Amino acid sequence: xxxxxxxxxxxxxxxxxxxxxxxxxxxxxxxxxxxxxxxxxxxxxxxxxxxxxxxxxxxxxxxxxxxxxxxxxxxxxxxxxxxxxxxxxxxxxxxxxxxxxxxxxxxxxxxxxxxxxxxxxxxxxxxxxxxxxxxxxxxxxxxxxxxxxxxxxxxxxxxxxxxxxxxxxxxxxxxxxxxxxxxxxxxxxxxxxxxxxxxxxxxxxxxxxxxxxxxxxxxxxxxxxxxxxxxxxxxxxxxxxxxxxxxxxxxxxxxxxxxxxxxxxxxxxxxxxxxxxxxxxxxxxxxxxxxxxxxxxxxxxxxxxxxxxxxxxxxxxxxxxxxxxxxxxx
Amino acid sequence: xxxxxxxxxxxxxxxxxxxxxxxxxxxxxxxxxxxxxxxxxxxxxxxxxxxxxxxxxxxxxxxxxxxxxxxxxxxxxxxxxxxxxxxxxxxxxxxxxxxxxxxxxxxxxxxxxxxxxxxxxxxxxxxxxxxxxxxxxxxxxxxxxxxxxxxxxxxxxxxxxxxxxxxxxxxxxxxxxxxxxxxxxxxxxxxxxxxxxxxxxxxxxxxxxxxxxxxxxxxxxxxxxxxxxxxxxxxxxxxxxxxxxxxxxxxxxxxxxxxxxxxxxxxxxxxxxxxxxxxxxxx
Numbered sequence: 001x002x003x004x005x006x007x008x009x010x011x012x013x014x015x016x017x018x019x020x021x022x023x024x025x026x027x028x029x030x031x032x033x034x035x036x037x038x039x040x041x042x043x044x045x046x047x048x049x050x051x052x053x054x055x056x057x058x059x060x061x062x063x064x065x066x067x068x069x070x071x072x073x074x075x076x077x078x079x080x081x082x083x084x085x086x087x088x089x090x091x092x093x094x095x096x097x098x099x100x101x102x103x104x105x106x107x108x109x110x111x112x113x114x115x116x117x118x119x120x121x122x123x124x125x126x127x128x129x130x131x132x133x134x135x136x137x138x139x140x141x142x143x144x145x146x147x148x149x150x151x152x153x154x155x156x157x158x159x160x161x162x163x164x165x166x167x168x169x170x171x172x173x174x175x176x177x178x179x180x181x182x183x184x185x186x187x188x189x190x191x192x193x194x195x196x197x198x199x200x201x202x203x204x205x206x207x208x209x210x211x212x213x214x215x216x217x218x219x220x221x222x223x224x225x226x227x228x229x230x231x232x233x234x235x236x237x238x239x240x241x242x243x244x245x246x247x248x249x250x251x252x253x254x255x256x257x258x259x260x261x262x263x264x265x266x267x268x269x270x271x272x273x274x275x276x277x278x279x280x281x282x283x284x285x286x287x288x289x290x291x292x293x294x295x296x297x298x299x300x301x302x303x304x305x306x307x308x309x310x311x312x313x314x315x316x317x318x319x320x321x322x323x324x325x326x327x328x329x330x
Numbered sequence: 331x332x333x334x335x336x337x338x339x340x341x342x343x344x345x346x347x348x349x350x351x352x353x354x355x356x357x358x359x360x361x362x363x364x365x366x367x368x369x370x371x372x373x374x375x376x377x378x379x380x381x382x383x384x385x386x387x388x389x390x391x392x393x394x395x396x397x398x399x400x401x402x403x404x405x406x407x408x409x410x411x412x413x414x415x416x417x418x419x420x421x422x423x424x425x426x427x428x429x430x431x432x433x434x435x436x437x438x439x440x441x442x443x444x445x446x447x448x449x450x451x452x453x454x455x456x457x458x459x460x461x462x463x464x465x466x467x468x469x470x471x472x473x474x475x476x477x478x479x480x481x482x483x484x485x486x487x488x489x490x491x492x493x494x495x496x497x498x499x500x501x502x503x504x505x506x507x508x509x510x511x512x513x514x515x516x517x518x519x520x521x522x523x524x525x526x527x528x529x530x531x532x533x534x535x536x537x538x539x540x541x542x543x544x545x546x547x548x549x550x551x552x553x554x555x556x557x558x559x560x561x562x563x564x565x566x567x568x569x570x571x572x573x574x575x576x577x578x579x580x581x582x583x584x585x586x587x588x589x590x591x592x593x594x595x596x597x598x599x600x601x602x603x604x605x606x607x608x609x610x611x612x613x
Contacts, residue, residue, distance in 0.1 A: 043419035057452035134344040141351035147595035151563040264447040285447040292451040305448040
């Protein structure tokens with residue numbers, strides 16, 4: 001505090017030092033002007049060389065015939081948009097059709113986002129109503145799920161859903177409502193494999209959404225719902241006319257983030273069943289990984305990745321705009 | 331419904347939801363401590379007679395020491411590299427007004443959201459044979475462990491800058507100026523006043539980098555060919571595939587892999603909630 005006071009008594013401070021324009025000072029000023037750029041140079045170069053260059057290379061590769069031959073002999077054959085054409089109209093053999101993969105990825109993303117956001121909102125509303133100790137229990141429980149490494153989660157869910165010894169099949173069978181699930185294999189069809197993967201993703205994604213929204217609910221002034229209640233509003237009206245409008249910007253950001261994350265999911269799907277059974281759970285991320293480094297059809301794989309990136313831009317652009325705006329206002 | 335009953339119902343629901351989140355984690359730890367005859371039963375054992383056999387088996391895995399070394403080496407190097415480069419940029423962005431500041435901020439935000447799943451192919455093509463020119467002496471390339479440091483560095487740098495910038499901006503510049511009035515140089519003022527206050531921010535940011543690098547799977551799986559060059563996530567997935575039904579050892583390995591992440595995560599959890607959705611604060 002004393003330091004702040006002494007500053008107030010001495011308002012000339014550091015700026016007074018810049019007044020005298022001697023040669024010494026101009027040189028010093030030049031150095032000082034360059035300093036911010038020097039400090040930013042490593043980060044800037046990293047972005048341009050290690051991020052900008054790959055993005056450019058991705059577009060260039062997608063316009064080339066680029067297989068094992070081109071890779072080994074270092075030749076470049078430009079083929080225009082042939083990769084895109086082939087990708088869509090005669091998809092590479094041995095993998096599901098690209099349009100199917102694309103459609104599947106979008107549906108998978110939509111299901112995950114819808115479940116994450118709706119259940120996350122419900123959990124947030126629940127958190128606001130709980131007694132202190134139950135709220136603490138639920139928060140801690142969610143942090144456990146949230147913190148779990150994705151790879152561990154995938155391995156763990158395979159064990160939970162194991163056909164013979166998995167605890168889930170035992171539990172469903174014990175309920176007696178759905179019949180006997182012992183030896184039921186979840187990883188035999190694409191749909192049930194997706195169901196397990198979605199459960200894993202939603203299990204790990206709800207905590208972030210719910211805790212963010214709960215923080216948002218806490219920031220709504222208590223007088224608003226109280227006044228509404230006095231005026232005779234019921235819980236549903238309070239939610240629709242007070243809570244939801246207050247949370248709207250936050251919800252929008254969470255939806256953007258979830259769309260971005262769930263659209264490019266790789267690890268959960270790959271670690272769970274390697275895109276199986278029979279390629280039925282191959283989504284865009286797996287498709288480019290398998291087609292590229294594994295099958296060495298880099299040109300076609302790059303075309304798929306470009307399409308993936310362009311689709312992501314639809315949500316990335318508004319998300320980034322909001323992030324930057326909020327930072328500049330600080 | 332009376333108020334009392336509705337409170338009981340709500341709290342009961344809260345406990346059920348808690349159970350849904352805890353159970354898988356509990357089941358992992360529970361299985362890890364079970365002997366084979368306790369996890370190979372149709373009727374699950376909920377409270378096992380604990381044994382350390384699975385941990386001994388998992389830790390006795392061939393090459394494990396090497397894999398732990400790989401993971402620790404890659405993770406720690408990533409954190410350090412990201413912190414040094416990110417710190418310089420963050421302090422500049424938070425404290426200095428210069429031309430191009432807004433554009434750089436935009437660049438960081440864009441980089442932070444870069445879809446690395448889509449950039450796998452060009453990154454693979456660009457560095458599988460090493461870096462060009464004078465950088466070719468670096469051990470970067472296909473099946474070379476340090477390659478992952480470079481890749482994870484790009485992953486984590488944008489967030490590091492973004493996050494540290496926020497922490498620096500949160501420390502009033504008046505404090506530094508006051509120290510300078512008292513005779514400290516600008517550098518001294520920064521080192522003695524701002525840096526200590528920045529410690530929590532540095533810890534939180536490095537933990538984020540740690541978790542990202544420690545957990546990463548796609549690039550490690552694509553770039554590393556020899557099992558001795560794997561990082562722990564790649565090992566864990568292949569371990570499960572190779573061990574087939576030895577769920578006890580798999581769960582013990584999973585538990586050990588998760589433990590450091592969990593500890594670190596608990597430290598920074600509170601800060602994670604705000605950061606990514608800041609843009610929502612003012613709409």
